[in-house]
Amino acid sequence: MTEGTDPLAGRTIAVIGSGYMGGGIAQVLALAGARVRLADLDAATATADRDRLISEARRFADDGLFPAHAADTIADRVEASAGYEQAVDGADFVEEAVPEKIDIKHDVLRRVSAATAPDTVIGSNTSTILIGRIAEAVEHPERFLGVHFSNPAPFIPGVEVIAHAGTDPAILPGVCEIVRATGKQPALISDAEGFVLNRLQYALFSEASALVDEGIASAEDVDTVVRTTFGFRLPFFGPFAIADMAGLDVYKFCYESMQTRWPERFATPRALAEHVENGRLGTKSGGGFLDVPAERVPELVAYRNTAYVRMQQLLDELGPAPIRNEEKETDQ
Structure with missing residues (x-):
């Protein structure tokens, strides 16, 4: 304030x-x-x-x-x-x-x-x-x-x-x-159970827990992936803006790939399929979930790149959160 x-x-x-x-x-x-x-x-x-x-x-x-x-x-x-x-x-x-x-x-x-x-x-x-x-x-x-x-x-x-x-x-x-x-x-x-924040937050936690239970990665490594990849984007962009910039056709392909093992768990969202069918592929086609005029896409990309560099600079300045076991990391 x-x-x-x-x-x-x-x-x-x-x-x-x-x-x-x-x-x-x-x-x-x-x-x-x-x-x-x-x-x-x-x-x-x-x-x-x-x-x-x-x-x-x-x-x-x-x-x-x-x-x-x-x-x-x-x-x-x-x-x-x-x-x-x-x-x-x-x-x-x-x-x-x-x-x-x-x-x-x-x-x-x-x-x-x-x-x-x-x-x-x-x-x-x-x-x-x-x-x-x-x-x-x-x-x-x-x-x-x-x-x-x-x-x-x-x-x-x-x-x-x-x-x-x-x-x-x-x-x-x-x-x-x-x-x-x-x-x-x-x-x-x-009004809906969990509203938005906790419905999304707990969906992520459930999937993160499944990855650990299946032996895919440790809790520490799951946290590392989240905070250094898609989580790194989230202070600046929500899931729809991120999807639009990635390309909705790419998202649809990734859903179809995961459906080879989890056909129901990763069923393609109806709205995503409709956007792709209608040629609305995100920023590269001039519109997706969000309407970003084509002439503003270079400005958006420049903002995105600057934001990510500044975020990394802030993290470097703050240093790592006091969570990880430094002695364990040294031993490894």
Whole structure:
């Protein structure tokens, strides 16, 4: 976020659940200018977590991850509330971030929704539970939706904004405005198990685990392949942009190759087959899943190449993550 700007100034936001995720959300909201009321099971828990957030902010500032004023700003703008009802009273927006158990969320949201004005928008930070199912406990469920920050909330820029079937579409722009004010990027998602983030993330993990189970590669080597090949592209391009640049006809051929062993597991996606049949092969044909005008393709390629070189320079500067066993690598 840009230091010196307060896009949420004058807004009061309640964060229900002061643990690791809720606390991180409270930090970014406060740094964006909001007055934040933090609540948990009791006042003592909320107070202890508020103190932790201030200490964390001081450490993050020392490390250059937060602005220098972060700890003082969070101390000034984050208040530990006596309880859920006190936190949400008069709040402009409520973000629920209690544990990922439907019974707990229902119990908390019954109390929260009963204590708020009927038009106060309430978001849930659930990562996998259907928003429509959680909404069963919310009074006036049309003002309820998912607002899913990722872990760690202060540093991951993407936020899933998830409307259930009964969500009033009119509330979506305002919620996206709050998300953008924290320096995050909202993505509008329909209600479905796992949403987008975890449906993709766990699909990758399942396939990675299968590779290890089959003896194809070790966990370490799978991680190496992911982070140094297609994972290297992902900070800049999503799967559709990557496919378009690779060539959709190439993708279709690769699916057909893998179908010789896994005909159902790697069945060619319908949309991919249709694009290829219609001659939409990606950037080389002027269009695929995304429409990139032919005259912009050289600019796109130049951006891509520069981005990858800069990414490698950053990784060289940071050095390897402190995960790998250096003694084991030396022995080998």
